[in-house]
Amino acid sequence: MISSPTSAIASSAFMKARFPPAVTTTRLDGLTTGALRELTDRSVLLIAVRTAEPTDDWVFNPPDSFVLRASMTLVYIGSPKAKKEIDRISGRGEG
Numbered sequence: 001m002i003s004s005p006t007s008a009i010a011s012s013a014f015m016k017a018r019f020p021p022a023v024t025t026t027r028l029d030g031l032t033t034g035a036l037r038e039l040t041d042r043s044v045l046l047i048a049v050r051t052a053e054p055t056d057d058w059v060f061n062p063p064d065s066f067v068l069r070a071s072m073t074l075v076y077i078g079s080p081k082a083k084k085e086i087d088r089i090s091g092r093g094e095g
Contacts, residue, residue, distance in 0.1 A: 026070045026071070026090075026091070027089070027090050027091040028068045028089065028090055029068065029069055029070040030067065030068070030069075031067070031068050032064060032065055032066060032067055032068070033046055033049070033062045033063070033064055033065075033066045033068065034063075034064025034065065036068070036086075036089070037064065039085070039089055040078070040082055040085045040086060040089070041085075043078055043079060043081070043082040043085075044076050044077070044078040044082045044085075044086060045076060045077045045078065046061075046062060046074060046075075046076045047060065047061070047075045047076055047077060048060045048061070048062070048074075048075045049062050049066065049068070049072050049073070049074055049075070050072060050073040050074075050075070051069075051072055052069070052070075052071035052072060053071075074086075
């Protein structure tokens with residue numbers, strides 16, 4: 001648990017350094033994290049969601065009811081197959 005503003009800054013810097021953004025959520029706007037998990041056959045572990053400017057907050061281990069909005073960024077762990085599925089669902093990599 002983050003206990004001070006200094007820890008929050010350090011935690012945010014760590015996330016930026018160690019876990020580059022996986023996918024932005026423009027095409028996922030309005031979808032819940034639970035629905036995203038179902039669409040990927042639950043083969044993705046969603047670590048965090050980074051909200052958009054100006055707050056630029058992190059939501060760690062978001063609940064299934066968390067609603068994704070355009071400009072959010074997902075940080076997740078998954079197999080190469082799961083990554084392809086997330087890319088397909090989100091439209092990432094389309095021309």
